[in-house]
Amino acid sequence: MPQQQLVPGKLKLGYQYLVNHIFTFALIPIIFGIILRLDPHKLLNIISQYSLVQILLSSFLLIFFATLYFMSKPRSIYLVDYACYKPPVTCRVPFSTFMEHSRLILKDNPKSVDFQMRILERSGLGEETCLPPAIHYIPPTPTMEAARGEAETVIFSAIDSLMHKTGITPKDIDILIVNCSLFSPTPSLSAMVVNKYKLRSNIKSFNLSGMGCSAGLISIDLARDLLQVHPNSYALVVSTEIITPNYYQGSERAMLLPNCLFRMGGAAILLSNKRRDSTRAKYKLVHVVRTHKGSDDKAYRCVYEQEDPQGKVGINLSKDLMVIAGEALKSNITTIGPLVLPASEQLLFLFTLIGRKIFNPKWKPYIPDFKQAFEHFCIHAGGRAVIDELQKNLELSAEHVEASRMTLHRFGNTSSSSLWYEIGYIEAKGRMKKGDRVWQIAFGSGFKCNSAVWKCNRTIKTPTDGPWQDCIDRYPVHIPEIVKI
Amino acid sequence: MVMEKTLIYNIKLSSVGPGNVTSPDTIFEPGNIDLAMKLHYLRGIYYFRSQAFEGLNTLSIKEPMFAWLNKFPMTCGRLRRAESGRAYIKCNDCGVRFIEAKCEKTMDEWLEMKVEDVNLEKMLLSNQIIGPELAFSPLVLIQFTKFKCGGMAVGLSWAHVLGDAFSLAEFMNILGRVMVGYELSPPISLAQTPTKSTISNGLPKVFKDPLSIKRVSPVGDNWVNFTKCKMETFSFDVTPAKLNDIQSKLSQNGTNFSPFETLCALLWRCIAKIRGKEFEPKVVTICKKSEPNYNTYGILSNSQVVSVVKANFSILEANTSDLATLVKNEESDERKIIEETMQRDCGMADFIVYGANLTFLNLEEAELYKFEYKGQKPVSVNYWLDGVGEEGAILVLPGPKDGGENGGGGWTITAILPENEVNELKLELKREGLVA
Numbered sequence: 010m011p012q013q014q015l016v017p018g019k020l021k022l023g024y025q026y027l028v029n030h031i032f033t034f035a036l037i038p039i040i041f042g043i044i045l046r047l048d049p050h051k052l053l054n055i056i057s058q059y060s061l062v063q064i065l066l067s068s069f070l071l072i073f074f075a076t077l078y079f080m081s082k083p084r085s086i087y088l089v090d091y092a093c094y095k096p097p098v099t100c101r102v103p104f105s106t107f108m109e110h111s112r113l114i115l116k117d118n119p120k121s122v123d124f125q126m127r128i129l130e131r132s133g134l135g136e137e138t139c140l141p142p143a144i145h146y147i148p149p150t151p152t153m154e155a156a157r158g159e160a161e162t163v164i165f166s167a168i169d170s171l172m173h174k175t176g177i178t179p180k181d182i183d184i185l186i187v188n189c190s191l192f193s194p195t196p197s198l199s200a201m202v203v204n205k206y207k208l209r210s211n212i213k214s215f216n217l218s219g220m221g222c223s224a225g226l227i228s229i230d231l232a233r234d235l236l237q238v239h240p241n242s243y244a245l246v247v248s249t250e251i252i253t254p255n256y257y258q259g260s261e262r263a264m265l266l267p268n269c270l271f272r273m274g275g276a277a278i279l280l281s282n283k284r285r286d287s288t289r290a291k292y293k294l295v296h297v298v299r300t301h302k303g304s305d306d307k308a309y310r311c312v313y314e315q316e317d318p319q320g321k322v323g324i325n326l327s328k329d330l331m332v333i334a335g336e337a338l339k340s341n342i343t344t345i346g347p348l349v350l351p352a353s354e355q356l357l358f359l360f361t362l363i364g365r366k367i368f369n370p371k372w373k374p375y376i377p378d379f380k381q382a383f384e385h386f387c388i389h390a391g392g393r394a395v396i397d398e399l400q401k402n403l404e405l406s407a408e409h410v411e412a413s414r415m416t417l418h419r420f421g422n423t424s425s426s427s428l429w430y431e432i433g434y435i436e437a438k439g440r441m442k443k444g445d446r447v448w449q450i451a452f453g454s455g456f457k458c459n460s461a462v463w464k465c466n467r468t469i470k471t472p473t474d475g476p477w478q479d480c481i482d483r484y485p486v487h488i489p490e491i492v493k494i
Numbered sequence: 495m496v497m498e499k500t501l502i503y504n505i506k507l508s509s510v511g512p513g514n515v516t517s518p519d520t521i522f523e524p525g526n527i528d529l530a531m532k533l534h535y536l537r538g539i540y541y542f543r544s545q546a547f548e549g550l551n552t553l554s555i556k557e558p559m560f561a562w563l564n565k566f567p568m569t570c571g572r573l574r575r576a577e578s579g580r581a582y583i584k585c586n587d588c589g590v591r592f593i594e595a596k597c598e599k600t601m602d603e604w605l606e607m608k609v610e611d612v613n614l615e616k617m618l619l620s621n622q623i624i625g626p627e628l629a630f631s632p633l634v635l636i637q638f639t640k641f642k643c644g645g646m647a648v649g650l651s652w653a654h655v656l657g658d659a660f661s662l663a664e665f666m667n668i669l670g671r672v673m674v675g676y677e678l679s680p681p682i683s684l685a686q687t688p689t690k691s692t693i694s695n696g697l698p699k700v701f702k703d704p705l706s707i708k709r710v711s712p713v714g715d716n717w718v719n720f721t722k723c724k725m726e727t728f729s730f731d732v733t734p735a736k737l738n739d740i741q742s743k744l745s746q747n748g749t750n751f752s753p754f755e756t757l758c759a760l761l762w763r764c765i766a767k768i769r770g771k772e773f774e775p776k777v778v779t780i781c782k783k784s785e786p787n788y789n790t791y792g793i794l795s796n797s798q799v800v801s802v803v804k805a806n807f808s809i810l811e812a813n814t815s816d817l818a819t820l821v822k823n824e825e826s827d828e829r830k831i832i833e834e835t836m837q838r839d840c841g842m843a844d845f846i847v848y849g850a851n852l853t854f855l856n857l858e859e860a861e862l863y864k865f866e867y868k869g870q871k872p873v874s875v876n877y878w879l880d881g882v883g884e885e886g887a888i889l890v891l892p893g894p895k896d897g898g899e900n901g902g903g904g905w906t907i908t909a910i911l912p913e914n915e916v917n918e919l920k921l922e923l924k925r926e927g928l929v930a
Binding site for chain 1: 506509513586589
């Protein structure tokens with residue numbers, strides 16, 4: 010019944026407009042009132058009552074407080090540009106190849122092979138996702154050398170691309186943060202970057218490992234904090250996950266799941282607090298909200314690296330992963346909501362909350378409409394289930410989650426860098442306009458839910474480079490529920 | 495035996511597929527004659543000196559193959575059965591199997607060793623057949639074996655259902671061209687759903703099987719031909735000088751016989767001698783390259799001429815020149831009849847062609863030495879067949895055009911015969927002066 014829906018819809022729109030612009034609505038009559046009553050002579054009389062010293066002192070005080078305010082305001086952090094790694098076509102893994110190799114490697118465990126096939130059919134991945142060369146062997150040959158090789162290829166490609174795009178030189182970099190959860194060699198990956206690019210000896214370098222798929226936003230948070238302390242600096246953040254050493258070689262079903270979903274990928278991001286980047290930067294960082302549910306035992310153990318009965322190491326994903334993710338998201342939303350939601354939504358949420366507590370607990374909890382606060386959503390492409398769950402919880406349309414779904418299809422789950430592929434998709438589609446707000450949500454082991462809010466600084470022209478450049482015209486694709494392999 | 499175990503070592507398996515995504519549900523339907531050849535497999539080895547592969551690692555060998563295979567998505571697919579039971583290939587990008595291996599001998603040592611031991615060359619490629627599961631059996635397997643000196647042997651296993659030896663040679667030649675930057679035209683367009691099998695009308699009323707085939711008991715999904723005795727392969731070279739010698743003995747009435755006709759006749763007679771009057775092969779099958787304008791769709795096809803030659807006299811008592819004349823003039827092309835026979839069975843029958851009668855395969859026109867790697871020609875090429883019937887098969891291959899121990903030209907004869915006949919044939923050939 011569209012007629013009936015139209016009326017409440019219009020009412021809601023009117024309510025939102027009123028509440029969100031309440032100050033404007035309140036201020037206009039007051040200003041009019043003052044202007045009408047204002048008399049220039051009366052004003053001059055009032056001012057001449059005070060002596061020069063008093064006026065000067067009050068103006069100094071005003072200037073002092075203004076300066077204090079501007080000094081203590083946190084520095085604006087800009088995202089100058091970012092670059093995502095595009096794996097070569099030689100690393101491509103079609104479904105049929107993955108399944109055939111699986112059958113040969115796990116020939117004594119047909120049930121595990123069937124399980125993998127069922128996961129792959131429903132995974133939402135496409136036929137172009139990539140695995141590193143060592144994993145293409147039957148059986149895989151994950152040597153340390155191969156892992157380092159993968160790390161070098163991914164990280165150096167991304168950084169080279171970023172330097173080419175932004176025009177910075179290695180000597181300009183003041184802060185370096187590399188996050189890679191499962192591969193942590195000595196010397197660290199950040200040391201590897203310093204060595205390759207001959208970065209300055211007074212570089213502030215950090216290497217975050219073990220922090221899961223949400224480590225990308227943790228790195229951004231760390232970079233932001235460092236850029237508050239160090240004026241006039243560039244921070245290079247590299248987010249990646251190295252697949253080679255972590256491919257599970259056993260046959261336990263719960264631990265085979267990551268093999269089906271995780272794929273090669275990486276991103277390099279340049280952040281700056283320099284004033285001159287305020288015009289050329291793509292985005293401005295508005296908020297970073299981190300939520301850690303590790304104090305709850307179930308959440309802590311839901312993504313757990315362990316040995317299987319045969320002694321093979323893999324990551325065990327528990328069955329209540331989605332429930333825990335939902336809870337973590339709720340916590341995160343509770344913190345981020347007040348920061349981003351317009352007053353209208355917050356009031357509604359407050360009223361429903363009070364109403365449920367005092368009047369009638371049976372009232373449906375009000376889910377704030379985050380579509381009011383953001384134009385674009387980047388949900389970590391952890392798997393089809395994660396995207397489905399979030400789409401349902403946040404009441405998002407198919408277009409809002411398109412970037413996440415298409416990234417999962419084209420690149421698979423690239424862990425901490427997937428959010429950057431998703432933003433790349435939105436830009437490649439030409440949808441990113443100045444003033445657009447982007448919400449990046451990442452989940453990771455721990456269990457953590459981290460969010461970052463960016464504001465688009467300038468309308469971004471459709472890029473002619475980047476990982477989506479040769480395939481964006483084929484997207485969006487329809488991804489069937491179950492793919493026939 | 496122990497020495498052989500470590501002779502070839504460090505074997506690693508992976509897969510290489512097309513770089514582009516083949517659209518889902520793309521299929522390739524082997525024709526009737528392709529299915530008639532399904533129990534046969536081509537095995538080929540190309541030997542290259544170290545200059546061809548200098549400075550190349552596995553990734554640089556694999557890289558051009560992705561562009562190459564874009565043109566041949568059917569080689570990367572896997573077999574399925576339609577509702578009617580007829581086999582077709584689902585082009586699902588599964589890929590060709592890529593095998594890397596190392597050899598502890600130098601290439602020259604190896605080339606000497608293989609003269610003595612027939613089975614050595616089998617270690618340079620995969621001897622896999624299709625089955626027991628059609629959906630998980632690769633159709634093409636390529637092995638790169640690196641010798642101690644840096645030389646490389648490229649070993650191929652090819653399911654005959656995809657195409658004949660001429661197609662395979664061209665398939666490999668194209669890889670050589672892609673390596674030096676040749677741009678390939680797009681692949682032939684393929685169907686999306688299997689065509690429904692229909693019993694076509696207007697076929698001849700006489701349902702006699704062609705002479706060139708032999709029906710075997712149903713193989714199901716295990717595409718292998720069982721023979722009562724073990725088949726063995728051996729090769730020997732024929733120099734141009736030697737051939738001139740033989741030809742001069744033959745052409746007494748002025749007719750000129752081609753090298754193939756000469757060798758064919760000679761070997762036919764030798765084998766007849768071994769088998770004795772009771773079992774002498776009165777019918778032989780001759781296979782050679784199809785005519786230039788023969789109706790083919792795409793580069794890979796089983797369009798080779800399959801014809802039979804019938805002798806109505808005793809082979810043992812005949813002159814070699816009589817046999818050569820027969821081969822030259824009396825072939826009867828059986829391709830159409832084979833197609834119709836398979837069509838009548840809706841593609842479900844199981845035949846063999848090679849070895850149904852004593853078969854001679856003329857590969858003179860297969861451009862085997864045109865597979866160049868980084869501009870280097872192979873020093874030696876050998877092809878043989880698997881799944882050959884008990885009557886045996888003999889391949890006449892061209893020798894290296896320039897260089898080689900023969901000084902250029904020459905031929906390699908590869909024979910696949912029951913093991914008890916091999917030694918006898920070697921003696922016979924010695925008597926004829928063909929082998930030392």
